[in-house]
Amino acid sequence: MSASQEYKDGSMSFAGKDGHYRRQVSSFRDAISGEADAKFKPERNRYHLIAALACPWAHRALIVRSLKGIDKVPDLLPVTIVDSLLGSEGWSFVPYDEPAGLGVPGTGNHIPGHENKKRIREFYLAAEPNYSQRCTVPVIWDNKLNTIVNNESSEVIRMLNHCFDDFVEPQFKSIDLYPQELRAEIDGINEWVYNTVNNGVYKSGFATTQQAYEENVKPLFESLDRLEKILSDGREFLLAGKLTEADVRLFTTIVRFDPVYVGHFKCNFDTIRRGYPQLHRWLRNLYWKGPNSAAFKDTTDFESIKAHYYQSHPQINPTRVVPKGPIPSILPLD
Ligand SMILES: N[C@@H](CCC(=O)N[C@@H](CS)C(=O)NCC(=O)O)C(=O)O
The missing domain is CATH 1.20.1050.10 (Glutathione S-transferase Yfyf (Class Pi); Chain A, domain 2)
Structure with a gap:
């Protein structure tokens, strides 16, 4: 069940009847793993990360991909960035006609064999034809089995912490963002x-x-x-x-x-x-x-x-005017 409802003006409310927002539970919860019987083996030229630069959950995955040196190995986990505008049909790889002229463009969709897909929704439906929830980022897409491995950022970053260790340069292999002795504290x-x-x-x-x-x-x-x-x-x-x-x-x-x-x-x-x-x-x-x-x-x-x-979010900011400040967005070191 979706936690959102549409207003008459086409904008979305993400809150329920009691005024409280409830985040939906992510649906795809598999893992890339080197175990013998794993469905999703670590391989090059197979997986893609679909992300939005705006989204704090997808941002986690982009950071860990970089910390672990996964971004330095060609074709290990290329990134597809959606446009910044989240429109009525969800995240998009091409600009929306309506409202027109808004947003910061992403990378476009260059995932081999899927270049004609315009919205992230199309990947969700390819993976699960009856999918009816919101189509969120991040997504780890498997281009071999044409499905989504995982769309839950907390699990994506756990997975990226080790799953490509056989492919990354040695100095990245030893980076452990979830070390055994700190797990209870981190959790x-x-x-x-x-x-x-x-x-x-x-x-x-x-x-x-x-x-x-x-x-x-x-x-x-x-x-x-x-x-x-x-x-x-x-x-x-x-x-x-x-x-x-x-x-x-x-x-x-x-x-x-x-x-x-x-x-x-x-x-x-x-x-x-x-x-x-x-x-x-x-x-x-x-x-x-x-x-x-x-x-x-x-x-x-x-x-x-x-x-x-x-x-x-026109229900919050109907003019869609973007404020200029704070200037600068982040201050320098003291
Ligand atoms: N629990 C998910 C949440 C991801 C999420 O909510 N992403 C938002 C962007 S910040 C999204 O993609 N929303 C799309 C939509 O609501 O249509 C995770 O951590 O991966």
């Missing part, structure tokens, strides 16, 4: 960060009643306070002085916070740059500093991010 932090921060901004922004909005925006800022405390000893990463998937998952929300969530989703008790100096330091370190920064910086496209949110 613990992921759980409340997912509910109140990653999804909390959406639950605040898509709420259609005052009460639903307040019930979600307060826990969001409580969690930002909690993160601020965790980082207050000056640590560079959330856990144990080591970059983990917990940092990746939090980054994609925090980097969008001041440019989009403060205004568009009404998450405006404070901004990260003014009210959360520790989170702000952590964010800028990931984005600007050290050997990992390219994975964070080069996958962050503020133009697509802002265009997407402000133009794709």
Whole structure:
């Protein structure tokens, strides 16, 4: 069942009757694996990542693909980027005629044998002809079996953490974003960060009643306070002085916070740059500093991010005007 309903003007409400937004459960939950009987074996010239630069969930996959050096091996996991505008037929590889002239173009669809597909929906229907839910990114598409391996970002990044280790250069093989000894801690932090921060901004922004909005925006800022405390000893990463998937998952929300969530989703008790100096330091370190920064910086496209949110939700922003600020989108290191 879809959690969205269409208004008379064609725009979508993503909230239910009680004003609360509920994210749908992802449908494709397989994994690429080197195990002997695996259906989806790691191979070159087989898999594609379909992503939106705007989307924080897809952004996780782009970051891990880069951190793990998967992007440096030709034809291991090429990326197809959709246009930034999420229109009435979902994510698209070609510009929408209506509303016309909006959005930042993606890469176009060059997935061999599927070049004529215009919308991401067509891949979902090829994989599952009766699919009736929302067609979300990220998607790992298997061009051999013509199906979707997985469309749940939390599982996609777990999979990319190791599944292509036999193909990447040695220095990337040893990178482990979910090390055994930290798993319990990572799972613990992921759980409340997912509910109140990653999804909390959406639950605040898509709420259609005052009460639903307040019930979600307060826990969001409580969690930002909690993160601020965790980082207050000056640590560079959330856990144990080591970059983990917990940092990746939090980054994609925090980097969008001041440019989009403060205004568009009404998450405006404070901004990260003014009210959360520790989170702000952590964010800028990931984005600007050290050997990992390219994975964070080069996958962050503020133009697509802002265009997407402000133009794709006419129930929130009917004029589709995109604000110019904050300037700059992210501040430099001190
Ligand atoms: N649980 C999914 C959520 C993905 C998701 O909701 N993606 C949004 C973009 S931010 C999407 O593709 N929405 C398309 C639509 O609603 O039509 C994941 O983490 O992979």
